[in-house]
Amino acid sequence: MSPDGDFRRIAIVGVGLIGGSLAFAVRRRFPDVTIVGIDRDDVVTAARQLGALSQGTTDLAGVAGADLVVLAAPVVANLEAIERLPSLLEGHAIVTDVGSTKRATLDAARALPARLQFVGGHPLAGAAKGGIEASRPDLFERRTWVLTPSLSTSREAIARVSGFVRALGAVPLELDADTHDHVLAFTSHLPQLTASALMQVVGDGVGDDGLQFSGGGLADTTRVAASPARIWTDICRTNADELIPALDRLIEALQAARQSLASDQTLEPMFDSAQRWRARLRS
Amino acid sequence: MSPDGDFRRIAIVGVGLIGGSLAFAVRRRFPDVTIVGIDRDDVVTAARQLGALSQGTTDLAGVAGADLVVLAAPVVANLEAIERLPSLLEGHAIVTDVGSTKRATLDAARALPARLQFVGGHPLAGAAKGGIEASRPDLFERRTWVLTPSLSTSREAIARVSGFVRALGAVPLELDADTHDHVLAFTSHLPQLTASALMQVVGDGVGDDGLQFSGGGLADTTRVAASPARIWTDICRTNADELIPALDRLIEALQAARQSLASDQTLEPMFDSAQRWRARLRS
Numbered sequence: 001m002s003p004d005g006d007f008r009r010i011a012i013v014g015v016g017l018i019g020g021s022l023a024f025a026v027r028r029r030f031p032d033v034t035i036v037g038i039d040r041d042d043v044v045t046a047a048r049q050l051g052a053l054s055q056g057t058t059d060l061a062g063v064a065g066a067d068l069v070v071l072a073a074p075v076v077a078n079l080e081a082i083e084r085l086p087s088l089l090e091g092h093a094i095v096t097d098v099g100s101t102k103r104a105t106l107d108a109a110r111a112l113p114a115r116l117q118f119v120g121g122h123p124l125a126g127a128a129k130g131g132i133e134a135s136r137p138d139l140f141e142r143r144t145w146v147l148t149p150s151l152s153t154s155r156e157a158i159a160r161v162s163g164f165v166r167a168l169g170a171v172p173l174e175l176d177a178d179t180h181d182h183v184l185a186f187t188s189h190l191p192q193l194t195a196s197a198l199m200q201v202v203g204d205g206v207g208d209d210g211l212q213f214s215g216g217g218l219a220d221t222t223r224v225a226a227s228p229a230r231i232w233t234d235i236c237r238t239n240a241d242e243l244i245p246a247l248d249r250l251i252e253a254l255q256a257a258r259q260s261l262a263s264d265q266t267l268e269p270m271f272d273s274a275q276r277w278r279a280r281l282r283s
Numbered sequence: 284m285s286p287d288g289d290f291r292r293i294a295i296v297g298v299g300l301i302g303g304s305l306a307f308a309v310r311r312r313f314p315d316v317t318i319v320g321i322d323r324d325d326v327v328t329a330a331r332q333l334g335a336l337s338q339g340t341t342d343l344a345g346v347a348g349a350d351l352v353v354l355a356a357p358v359v360a361n362l363e364a365i366e367r368l369p370s371l372l373e374g375h376a377i378v379t380d381v382g383s384t385k386r387a388t389l390d391a392a393r394a395l396p397a398r399l400q401f402v403g404g405h406p407l408a409g410a411a412k413g414g415i416e417a418s419r420p421d422l423f424e425r426r427t428w429v430l431t432p433s434l435s436t437s438r439e440a441i442a443r444v445s446g447f448v449r450a451l452g453a454v455p456l457e458l459d460a461d462t463h464d465h466v467l468a469f470t471s472h473l474p475q476l477t478a479s480a481l482m483q484v485v486g487d488g489v490g491d492d493g494l495q496f497s498g499g500g501l502a503d504t505t506r507v508a509a510s511p512a513r514i515w516t517d518i519c520r521t522n523a524d525e526l527i528p529a530l531d532r533l534i535e536a537l538q539a540a541r542q543s544l545a546s547d548q549t550l551e552p553m554f555d556s557a558q559r560w561r562a563r564l565r566s
Contacts, residue, residue, distance in 0.1 A: 124498045144496070180496075186488040187497035191504040193550070194481050196557035197536040198474060203560030205469040205529060211564055213427070213463075214470035215407045218564065220506040221474040225561040229554035240544040246488060247541050251534060253480040258530050261523040267476075271512035274479035277486030278508040281494055281501065 007033060007094075007164065011066035013081050014073030015039040015047045015056075016228070017127055018098045020135030022070060023052040025168040028137045038062045039073075047132045063088050068164070071097035075105065075234040082108045085116060094157050096121045100188060100231075102148045102177035104238035109150065117157035120148035120177060122184075123170060130228040141169035148177040185242035190250060192224050192232050193243070199225040290316060290377075290447065294349035296364055297356030298322040298330045298339075299511070300410055301381045303418030305353060306335040308451040311420045321345045322356075330415045346371050351447070354380035358388065358517040365391045368399060377440050379404045383471060383514075385431045385460035387521035392433065400440035403431035403460060405467075406453055413511040424452035431460040468525035473533060475507050475515050476526070482508040 010026060012019045015037040023035050037044055037053040044056035055062070060081060063069050069085065071078040078097050082105070085095060092115045097105050102120045109118035125143040127134050145165040149158045162172040199222040203211065211218075236243055253270070260267050293309060295302045298320040306318050320327055320336040327339035338345070343364060346352050352368065354361040361380050365388070368378060375398045382388050385403045392401035408426040410417050428448040432441045445455040482505040486494065494501075519526055536553070543550050 124496060126498055126500060128499075128503070143498070146496070183489050183493045183496045186485045187493060187501050190485065191481060191501045193540060194477060194537070195500075195504045196554050197540060198477050198533060199557040199560050199564075200553060201529070201533045201536050202469045202473065203556070203563070205532060206466050208563060210466045210470060211560075213407060213429070213466045214564065215409055215426070216411075217409060217478075217507045218470050218474045220411070220503050221478045222557075222561055222564065223503040224500045225554075225557040227554075227558070229551050229558050232554050233549055233551040236544060236550050237547065240547070244541060244544050246484070247537060247544070249484045249488060250481060251537050251541070253484050254477070254530060254534050254537070257476060257480060258527060258534070261519060261527050261530070264520065264523070266516055267519050268512050268516040270483060271479050271508075271510075271515050273486070274482040274505075274508040275510070275512050277482050277494075278505055280486070280491060281482075281497065281505065 006160065007068040009034045009036065009066045010068045010070065011036045011038060011063040012070045012072055013038045013060065013063065014071065014077065015043050015052065015132050016072065017130040017132070017134050018123065018125075018139075019070065019072030020047055020050075020052050020132040021137065021139035022072065022098070022168070023047065024135055024137035025140060027052065029167055036062050036066065043132055050132065050135075052132065052135065060084055061088050064090070067093050069093055069095045071095070071099070074231045075099040075101055075238045077234070078105055079108045082112065086113055089116060091115065094119060094160060096161050098123055100184065100235045101239040102180045106148060106150050106177050110152075114152070117154055118150060119153055119157050119161040120150070121161065121165070122146040122148070122180065123165070128223045128226045130231065138169065140165070143170050145170035145172050146175050146180055147172050148175060148180055181239050181242050185239055185246045189235055189239055189243050190246045192227065193236060193247065194250060195222050196225045196232070198222055289443065290351040292317045292319065292349045293351045293353065294319045294321065294346040295353045295355055296321045296343065296346065297354065297360065298326050298335065298415055299355065300413040300415070300417050301406065301408075301422075302353065302355030303330055303333075303335050303415040304420065304422035305355065305381070305451070306330065307418055307420035308423060310335065312450055319345050319349065326415055333415060333418075335415065335418065343367055344371050347373070350376050352376055352378045354378070354382070357514045358382040358384055358521045360517070361388055362391045365395065369396055372399060374398065377402060377443060379444050381406055383467065383518045384522040385463045389431060389433050389460050393435075397435070400437055401433060402436055402440050402444040403433070404444065404448070405429040405431070405463065406448070411506045411509045413514065421452065423448070426453050428453035428455050429458050429463055430455050431458055431463055464522050464525050468522055468529045472518055472522055472526050473529045475510065476519060476530065477533060478505050479508045479515070481505055
């Protein structure tokens with residue numbers, strides 16, 4: 001296998017933060033590879049002006065001839081794209097995605113013919129703000145890139161995608177989709193939902209005048225609430241059955257805290273436990 | 284009034300992040316002022332080794348002779364210190380505090396004799412980690428420093444504290460204690476409580492193995508959970524009546540989100556609203 005996984009023509013469907021950063025990373029590492037970007041007209045125009053793409057189009061038919069298709073749109077848009085791929089891609093190709101939930105996408109990918117080998121993927125990399133403007137070629141460096149193959153995925157396809165993401169600086173890690181979606185419900189989807197709900201409650205509660213009386217604490221805690229709404233809507237929707245129990249645990253914890261406050265009992269055990277967990281999290 | 288507010292001897296009760304940073308800021312701006320630090324033995328030793336203090340003691344009696352006393356311990360400890368000040372301070376002095384809630388402290392300060400003029404204060408400055416080791420002289424630069432005088436506080440005392448904090452680089456702003464505690468319940472205390480509850484739920488939910496599958500989002504959202512537990516326990520306890528209704532609004536928002544998830548309704552309006560509010564918050 002050549003170091004670029006033998007890919008000569010890569011189609012990226014969705015050229016936002018992740019898709020755009022992927023394009024930049026490929027350009028830097030494999031300057032001879034043709035990169036076709038597919039997105040709305042204004043996004044494609046911006047991406048081309050930034051030098052991210054060899055070609056750009058608004059039509060999913062732009063995947064034709066690609067030997068690697070990367071689905072990097074919001075998850076529900078990726079599901080819709082998967083349905084259309086068999087009629088748009090004639091030969092053999094590997095299809096992967098970068099979505100934050102994996103079971104729904106793997107379920108949809110079961111309908112793909114064997115010539116289109118699907119390898120689910122999720123780079124654990126991001127930024128508070130989305131969009132092609134925030135893209136950067138080093139976004140994936142030293143970041144875990146989870147790969148979730150299905151039972152029907154060939155080892156060759158897995159090895160090629162694994163080598164590809166490693167070449168871009170990431171650390172590939174195979175994980176089953178169920179485990180991925182369960183863990184990420186806690187470590188990513190619940191924090192996002194919480195930060196957004198908090199930002200809405202605080203903003204509605206005190207308005208612009210009150211927001212002036214805030215410091216770095218509110219800014220840090222709500223930073224991810226700046227993320228694109230559509231992306232998180234899809235993530236929550238396609239992982240609702242894992243997210244709901246996690247959310248229930250948070251609601252219970254907040255109700256317990258409320259009960260302690262109302263009865264003048266100390267919250268110190270909760271703050272202590274949180275402080276200990278936070279110390280074990282990489283910053 | 285001289286530029287240092289005529290203070291010659293400043294006693295700082297509690298030499299953590301805020302008290303320590305205050306000491307460093309005074310040393311830099313007013314090198315001739317004597318700074319007495321009062322805290323646990325290990326904290327006083329560390330603060331002296333770092334060059335923050337002229338003198339250090341574990342005994343609150345160290346406030347004797349000070350013309351400015353700054354209460355910078357956790358709020359409930361400040362309340363206890365206020366009770367003891369009249370017997371420890373013989374002459375006239377100004378007493379201020381840097382606590383994150385103001386009504387409880389102002390209530391306690393009503394018992395002070397007129398020779399001890401109380402001006403409540405709250406610098407809107409902080410850091411994720413507390414302690415003297417995290418202190419720095421520029422912590423207050425360009426930060427709002429809320430002053431909450433009581434009805435019995437003299438204009439002279441207010442002017443002296445105001446000039447003092449301005450000399451340290453902060454921007455003094457008078458606010459009544461009720462408004463302060465209401466607004467800060469939303470912009471500071473609720474975010475802290477939420478971040479800590481989230482960190483506890485996520486840590487308990489997936490453990491160290493699961494925490495490996497997290498990125499900058501969880502790290503940002505839970506950053507303040509690293510703050511000292513005791514400080515936040517006191518803050519929540521002394522502002523429970525404002526914090527509880529704010530917490531109820533968050534619980535309602537999370538329950539509404541749960542209901543939407545369970546019925547496959549979109550969360551996009553919530554994410555959209557949060558994104559708009561977040562854009563209006565300074566970084």
